[in-house]
Amino acid sequence: MDSPRPEPGHGAERPRLVVLSGPSAVGKSTVVAHMRAQHPEVWLSVSATTRHPRPGEIDGKHYRFVDQPQFDKLIANDELLEWAEFAGNRYGTPRQAVLDKLAAGEPTLLEIDVQGARQVRKAMPDALLVFLAPPSWDELVRRLVGRGTETEEVRERRLAAAREELASESEFDVTLVNTTVEDVARELLTLMGVG
Numbered sequence: 001m002d003s004p005r006p007e008p009g010h011g012a013e014r015p016r017l018v019v020l021s022g023p024s025a026v027g028k029s030t031v032v033a034h035m036r037a038q039h040p041e042v043w044l045s046v047s048a049t050t051r052h053p054r055p056g057e058i059d060g061k062h063y064r065f066v067d068q069p070q071f072d073k074l075i076a077n078d079e080l081l082e083w084a085e086f087a088g089n090r091y092g093t094p095r096q097a098v099l100d101k102l103a104a105g106e107p108t109l110l111e112i113d114v115q116g117a118r119q120v121r122k123a124m125p126d127a128l129l130v131f132l133a134p135p136s137w138d139e140l141v142r143r144l145v146g147r148g149t150e151t152e153e154v155r156e157r158r159l160a161a162a163r164e165e166l167a168s169e170s171e172f173d174v175t176l177v178n179t180t181v182e183d184v185a186r187e188l189l190t191l192m193g194v195g
């Protein structure tokens with residue numbers, strides 16, 4: 001773990017916005033779910049997306065599932081803090097809820113792709129950007145295939161994006177390697193000043 005910023009997430013000041021990014025299937029959602037099971041006070045932004053729900057995904061909990069015109073409207077009304085197209089679908093972070101949670105001093109987390117993380121860096125330079133890396137490329141592929149939620153064509157798109165995302169690691173404040181979910185969740189909680 002390598003951080004150029006002193007005591008990220010700690011101190012008497014309000015908690016900083018924390019952004020967790022990394023390639024598809026590295027384990028971001030798994031780590032965040034583990035972390036929030038122990039610390040439900042960590043608030044996770046619910047993104048809007050044009051992607052169709054996977055089995056078990058609940059509208060308003062995992063994502064706000066919208067159609068293309070609804071997403072266009074969110075952009076036109078400037079309701080998104082950031083948004084990006086990823087592997088054929090659009091995803092965006094509703095701005096107001098994030099601002100409200102930060103103003104209330106709650107630990108606030110975004111789980112978004114690298115393009116979105118770059119936009120947050122510009123909009124909110126104080127945000128802490130955390131990159132979740134796989135132990136190896138082969139393990140990343142194993143996790144993506146093992147999850148079994150994408151067709152082979154979509155997997156290929158996600159892996160192509162993953163190669164670019166892995167090359168962006170140095171843009172982040174901190175890298176955590178997701179070898180063990182429990183360890184990464186603990187490290188992330190420490191960075192957020194929780195626990």
Ligand SMILES: Nc1ncnc2c1ncn2[C@@H]1O[C@H](COP(=O)(O)OP(=O)(O)OP(=O)(O)O)[C@@H](O)[C@H]1O
Pocket residue numbers: 022023024025026027028029030031143144146147178179180181
């Ligand atoms: N440390 C780990 N060791 C082994 N398997 C893991 C680990 N972390 C996550 N996984 C598995 O990897 C798969 C992908 O995890 P997950 O869906 O959380 O990734 P993600 O980064 O949120 O993906 P996406 O960006 O595509 O939404 C899941 O099947 C999950 O159980």
Ligand SMILES: Nc1nc2c(ncn2[C@@H]2O[C@H](COP(=O)(O)O)[C@@H](O)[C@H]2O)c(=O)[nH]1
Pocket residue numbers: 022023024028047048051082083084086091092093111112113114115116117
């Ligand atoms: N830029 C944004 N990226 C987001 C947002 N919400 C999720 N994501 C990222 O998209 C990919 C694919 O997600 P999946 O659920 O289809 O597997 C992944 O990297 C997510 O982290 C967002 O609001 N903005």
